[in-house]
Amino acid sequence: MHRMRWSDSFIPTLREPPADAEAASHRLLVRAGFVRQLHSGHYSLLPLGLRVHRRVADIVRAEMDAIGAQEFLLPAMHPAALWQRSGRWDVMGAEMFRLRDRNDVDIVLGMTHEEVFALLAAEMSSYRELPQTWYQIQTKFRDEPRPKSGLLRVREFAMKDSYSFDIDEAGLDASFEIHREAYVRIFGRLGLDAMAVEASSGAMGGSASVEFMVASPAGEDDVARCGACGYRANVERARAAVPPIDDPPSGSAPERFPTPGVRTIAQLSDFDGGARAGRQIKTMVMVLDDEVTLVALRGDHQLNLQKLADHTGATDIRPASAAETVAELGANPGSLGAVGVDHLPVYADEALRGRRSMTTGANSDDWHYRGVDVGRDLIDPRWADLRGVSAGEACIECGGTLEIVRCIEAGHIFKLGRRYAEAMGVSVLDADGIARTPIMGSYGIGIGRAMAAVAETHYDDRGLCWPVGVAPxxxxxxxxxxxxxxxxxxxxxxxxxxxxxxxxxxxxxxxxxxxxxxxxxxxxxxxxxxxxxxxxxxxxxxxxxxxxxxxxxxxxxxxxxxxxxxxxxxxxx
Structure with missing residues (x-):
């Protein structure tokens, strides 16, 4: 242990915070001489910052080692061909740093390492070699469109990413649970009150994922939680109970009626002969991977884009242009509806299932339908939970009241499935000599983000208050x-x-x-x-x-x- 005298150390404390710092952790890590920004999304760790970063990494490494994980160190620069094989070359979009070498070969800076670890796993040949758990602490690169809040959202960062390989789903379930328990211990040692919540798998894919969230106003994620039963889910996955509604009969067919100048849910609510928002069908024209699609929700509900992406598998989602909308439906937004539409796919939110006597656009400017029976008048809709939940709604599990909490995502674990193993040709022989593709899990913790989360939740008006386990x-x-x-x-x-x-x-x-x-x-x-x-x-x-x-x-x-x-x-x- 080397000697540390303040008089010999580089600890450039500041009396005033940086002008652009919004998050408490950002203000204090700069003021206390832990970090300095080089350019947007890229930070230098000064000696105090590096000491904390190392102690966080040491805690993570110790808990990974304790579950039998083996440490690797893989390249940060990958051939594009690897990501093309997995299908993520196109999925990752603008957040992936891409370049070409002197031989005009496409190269990427690794955002994560599923592909590389799966490629290494192709050297296994027998089920006797499974299960395996591998990990590294390595620099990752993501071209964030809006880096902010110091170390909480950056473009270059150290991450612990680990990967499990099992012969079957039961093995994956066990590996996933072992990692979940290890994460609970890690965050406990870091002094973070992290709650495990249901989450979207996003571009990672797979059957299930859990995020570890730390409540903080500096976060960028919202979590719905129930104080009565403990239900917790990211709003990208959260569901709420919809109170039953006793609709009057719809009649034999929808009735078309004029609505001059009516273009919004609110205007139709106020229109004489219109309907309140909860009795309207809001129809959104979206383009999913170049396919024009209708999305129908209750008028007072909002579309959650991540839910739509998860349900459809679409990677490129955008609202249709006015020209596309008119070309497909013959009307402008504000007069749109899915009644009788059979030439476009229609996705309907579950809250509309069984509803009658609803009001919606008639696909003719300044006209609407009333008396719409969803089951009768929408042609073969594809049902899904697509709406965002709101604070005060009823818990889907127990009926208690949901609250929405802003959080920092401190960790994320995924059940990946066989997607990456199949793409990289991973195959082992089982006990009967039959070739089987192992199933994977992926588990991540950002070291710098965890450090910032600790700072964000351990400070007062005089400065930082590090827990002993991570203090410099x-x-x-x-x-x-x-x-x-x-x-x-x-x-x-x-x-x-x-x-x-x-x-x-x-x-x-x-x-x-x-x-x-x-x-x-x-x-x-x-x-x-x-x-x-x-x-x-x-x-x-x-x-x-x-x-x-x-x-x-x-x-x-x-x-x-x-x-x-x-x-x-x-x-x-």
Missing amino acids: FDVVVTVLDPADPAQSSASEVLYSELQRRNIDCLYDDRVLRPGVKLADAELVGIPYRVTVGARSLAQGNLELTERSTGETQMIEVGEAPELVVAVVTAASL
């Missing part, structure tokens, strides 16, 4: 007057003794005003501070202050090393 140092020894021989001697002895006992310790020997040194210690957020000052030392004492609570106790000089070790050890458990 466990203790800072602050000598108020280094020119005083008694203070300097006592500080040097304590610092050496703590070093000898394997306590990560920073010695603040700078010749500065005491107030500046104490403020810096609080800003940096080291969990414990031992202050050596003339007044307490004259009484044979030192001051031990806990950063998170601000509580200070006097400890005798001779007993200080043992007491500090005991306090740090107890906090580490």
Whole structure:
């Protein structure tokens, strides 16, 4: 353990936060001298930042090793052909960094490593080699359109990505559960209150995924959760119960009626002879992978695009242009409907199933239909849960009240299936000598994002408050007057003794005003501070202050090393 004196260290603390910093973690990591931005989405880790980053990585590595995972280190630059084989060359779109080498060969910077690990797995030949769990901590690259919030959303970052290979679904279920439990331990050791929630698999594909979410206003994900039964899901997957509605009879056929100038749900609600939003059918014209498609929802519900992508498998989704809409339906938005449409695919949200006496556009400008019976008047709709849930709706599991919580995604685990193994030609012989394709799981934790999530949830108005497990140092020894021989001697002895006992310790020997040194210690957020000052030392004492609570106790000089070790050890458990 090398010696660390503040006077020799590069810890450029700032009195003011960067002007563009919105998230607390961004403000404080810059102010406290942990990171500096090089350009948008790319950050340099300064010595304090790197120490925290390493400690987070060490915790993740220890828990991966504990479940028998084997560590690799794979290239960050991949041949495009590998991603073309898996089908993700086109799926990933603009977020993938692409370049060409001097031989005019397409190259990508790896966003993740399913393809490369699956390619290595092709060297296995027997079921006896399974299960396998492999992992790495490696730099990833994603061309985020809007990098923000410091380390929370960047374009270059370290990620722990691990992969399981099993012979069958039962094996995958076991590997998935082992990883889930390891993630619970990791986030516990990081001091993060991370909740496991149902999630969309997105471009990763697969049968199921779980995100680990940390509640924070700096997050970019919304989670629906029920306080009554514990149901939790990302809004991209969340469902809510729809109260039963007793619709009146629809009559024998829809009735067409004029609605001059009516173009919105709200206008039709106010129109004499119209219908309130909950009794309207909202019809959206979308283009899914170049195919014009109708999506029907209740008028007061909103389309969740990720649900539509997950259900349809479409990778490119956009609203149809006005020209496309008129060409397909003969009317402009505001007068559109799916009644009688049989030349386009129609996706209908489950909340419309069985509804009668509804009102919708008649595919003629300034005309609508009333008395629509969804089961009768929509031709072979494809049913799916497509709507976004809202706070206050009823839980799908127990009927309790849902709340929507803004969160940071700290980790994500996927049941991938056989997609990547098949693409890379992975095959093993089973006990009967029959060739089988192993089934994969994928499990990720962003190291820098986890570090930022800890900072985002452990701070106060004076600065950061790192938990012992991830702090850059466990203790800072602050000598108020280094020119005083008694203070300097006592500080040097304590610092050496703590070093000898394997306590990560920073010695603040700078010749500065005491107030500046104490403020810096609080800003940096080291969990414990031992202050050596003339007044307490004259009484044979030192001051031990806990950063998170601000509580200070006097400890005798001779007993200080043992007491500090005991306090740090107890906090580490």
